[in-house]
Amino acid sequence: MKKMPTPKGARMRLEANVYRAYGVGLGMLVVGALGFRAAVAQLNLFLMKESVPLREGFDTIPTKIGHWSRVGKDARHADALIEELGTKQYLDRIYALDGDPKRGVIMLHIAYYTGTIDAVPHIPERCWAVHGLEMTREATTSAVQLNMTDWQALEGPANLATGLPYRTAIVRDPFTAELERVTMPLEDLSMRVLEFQDPANPRIRQVGGYFFLANGRTTASALGVRGIAFDLTNRYAYYCKIQLTMSGVVDGADGTMVPKFEEETSAFLGDLLPHVMKRLPDWPVWEQKSLGQPSSTQTP
Numbered sequence: 001m002k003k004m005p006t007p008k009g010a011r012m013r014l015e016a017n018v019y020r021a022y023g024v025g026l027g028m029l030v031v032g033a034l035g036f037r038a039a040v041a042q043l044n045l046f047l048m049k050e051s052v053p054l055r056e057g058f059d060t061i062p063t064k065i066g067h068w069s070r071v072g073k074d075a076r077h078a079d080a081l082i083e084e085l086g087t088k089q090y091l092d093r094i095y096a097l098d099g100d101p102k103r104g105v106i107m108l109h110i111a112y113y114t115g116t117i118d119a120v121p122h123i124p125e126r127c128w129a130v131h132g133l134e135m136t137r138e139a140t141t142s143a144v145q146l147n148m149t150d151w152q153a154l155e156g157p158a159n160l161a162t163g164l165p166y167r168t169a170i171v172r173d174p175f176t177a178e179l180e181r182v183t184m185p186l187e188d189l190s191m192r193v194l195e196f197q198d199p200a201n202p203r204i205r206q207v208g209g210y211f212f213l214a215n216g217r218t219t220a221s222a223l224g225v226r227g228i229a230f231d232l233t234n235r236y237a238y239y240c241k242i243q244l245t246m247s248g249v250v251d252g253a254d255g256t257m258v259p260k261f262e263e264e265t266s267a268f269l270g271d272l273l274p275h276v277m278k279r280l281p282d283w284p285v286w287e288q289k290s291l292g293q294p295s296s297t298q299t300p
Helices: 009-044 078-087 122-132 224-229 256-278 283-290
Strands: 068-070 090-097 107-115 134-143 168-173 179-184 192-197 201-214 216-220 236-250
Touching: 107 122, 107 256, 122 134, 122 236, 168 256, 179 256, 192 256, 201 224, 201 256, 216 224, 224 236, 236 256
Parallel strands: none
Antiparallel strands: 068 090, 090 107, 107 236, 134 192, 168 179, 192 201, 201 216, 201 236
16 A cells, blocks of 8 residues: 655644653753752752862881881882772781791781772772682671770760761871870771682682771771762762781691781781871861861860
């Protein structure tokens, strides 16, 4: 059957209806977008986080932490590795017990992120397996036993997200010997601990532990850091990954380095953490800034 041509008037009416529908749809999108932005502003939510700078670079962390002293120089990565890491603000340093690698070595990795999209940096569960190591046991979350005898409650507003009071610890400057009280994380510290082995030599073990510091708080979970650093009520946001690694040889195939790792890193972190917090943003100050108020915290 021969197709009959559409009358010119009908075609014009059809085109007018199409344009009208397009205009209505576009208008609804614009109104919806404006309404969404108005609702977000009314609720005081922040979809895009503002960057928060470090107070000092991580390379200023003392080369002697408790009984551990740096050996060698801090690692400097190529541009390709820095791009994979996702930040230029990092520290990769090796500490040896009493400065003697034969007595024990801790590899310290710190990486700082702010003004980034909702992403979490690499974790050993994935990275070490990619490099051919095999996990010997399931990862566990262990409490870190810190020496908190000199920690004190901070006078001033409590944390906005949790209502918990802030705590402070004393840091001694390694050059001037001056004492400074710095804000510490809110929650007690836990660390995600895992152990891998070299399949070519199962007695060689590599143990790693990591946790995150984010917006004045701490979590051992790579997913948990998203809930803290990307809370919609926060105008500013940062998170910092700290990872410790030890390697060694166990007596047999069923041996493990985890207990030794947990004992030695707990003492190390007790001395290290105040120095890290001194370089991270002082979160009570930034919380008050987000409210448009001057900080009332006291750091004698």
